[in-house]
Amino acid sequence: MNDRLLLSCLGLASLAAIFAACFLGSTPMPPGRLFAAMVGAGSVGDHIVLWEIRLPRAIAAFIVGGALGLCGAALQGLLRNPLAEPGVLGVSAFSALGATLALFYGAAALSPFVLPLSAIAGALAATFFLAFAAIRNSSMVTLILIGIGLSSFAGALMALLLNLAPNPFSLSDLISWTLGSVANRSFADLALAGPFLGAGLIFIVMSGRGLTALSLGEEAAHGLGVNLRRTRMFVVIGTGLITGAAVSIAGAIGFVGIVAPHLIRPLVNHDPARTLAPAAFLGGILLVLADIGVRLIPTPSELRLGVLAALIGAPAFIWIASQRRTGS
């Protein structure tokens, strides 16, 4: 499929998904009223509901989904493994752990930037460890197992923090980081994560050519004049920055980074570089749709976005894993 056409279709679908998400909320707002609020002609209340509640939430879901889709595509290209993804490899879990540590010890109160920086530090620690393991061990299965081990370790450390929760009030707050949500997010929250997302995006874009060359094998890539070390470093730093920023917005949300690139890959001839942008768009769309689902499913208390993403994504992960022919 033509890249421009694919991106145009995904761009339109993204706008449609975000627009659809704006219809949902406790205030009944028919299309006319929503349009009026959009152009500033409606009541002040409607304007606030749209621009300060619904739109930031929908955009937060899109950005987080896009970030995870992009990171999934980049990690899969780097590790040449369709199961690589920030959630599966423990990057999201370490990022959530970093953020939780900052909250637990009160460091998050020092500056608004401490929280995203802590989440990014956690994500970078995990991605560097994975990159190091990938250099030492070329087995894809081993790498996934290391990632699952990392994820379990982060889970254990998180459980330790919950165990040591200083008072009855903070326990549920700490748990919320593992469940993931974009409810009550404001544009200020997004702005805080914005610089880190932007920086990470630059690193990933700069690694695109290297990822395409890597799909031919390390020797071929080297023969094409690609600096593999630089490519690895760019992907590791880029995914660390982006995943950390995404987690600082929404907590740990898994599996989006597997599903989105998997659906896109056949449309771009399995070219890792060409997968990046469409996977980001599709990841964003999927998470906006999941967030719509969260609000539509009639449960006593609103379902958490990360829970729904895992309920859909985990079976998809199993399916993709079972489709693989070789285990090396």
Place this chain on the structure above:
Amino acid sequence: MVRQLIIIGLVLLAACAPRANTSDKDQTIAGRRIVSLDYCADQYVLKFANRNEIAGLSPDAEKIFSYMREEAAGLNKVRPRAEDVLLLNPDIVVRTYGGGPNAAAFFERAGIEVVQIGYAASLDDVKTVIQKAADDIGASEKGRAVVTKMETRLSNISKNPSGSNILYLTSKGAVAGTGTLIDELLTTAGMTNFQTRPGWNTLSLERLAHEQPDRIAASFFDTSDLVSDIWTPARHPIAQRQLARVPVTELPSAWTSCGAWFLVDVIEALAADQAALEQTIQ
């Protein structure tokens, strides 16, 4: 059988153990020993037991959300673990939820009297719970005095005839609707609850975008260093604007963290703030 042996073993261990290392050690040996398992129970123990009878309070007894935290200073603190509690040789264990669901049965099997503080769903319940707790702790007279004082203070509160509405909002974004004990506090203070949906719910930002309460009762905001939920709706710009724009009565967490006599402090504060506001308007 094994369970019974474990209990017997723990009791024997407790009997062999030295007395707790408290500042009131000498006086405590002579009298009965009371241990409280959670911060709600702490309030009742501190109110109704003699100080030299208190062998242990919960680790939260001096936290900001504990009403009697000043009285708790200097007293022994114990985690609500069976072995730790048994080591203090208590005659009475007081609890609301501390020690987990099996705690009461465990301590009773170990021959320790368990005072279970009841749940209060209304102000009348609160009075009943207070009196029963005082009776069980052996301080009926003190209990009657507390209830009488509570009734006197309640009767002195002049209700606001205008019936202004008020939103009870916690730092975690929880709001109290009709049918809750908090709702009764608001109406007893002469106000109407802004939150008409029954029970406890999460703050609706969309409703706040369209409507504004006359007053906000902001509770638990003094525990912000203990609460790490940065995504609570209470910190959303819409809620923050309302908190800045609307008259706010700040309620210390210690006043509402347990259903006890100090709930009257909430009613008095709300009524006083409303009266002051109306006086300013006039």
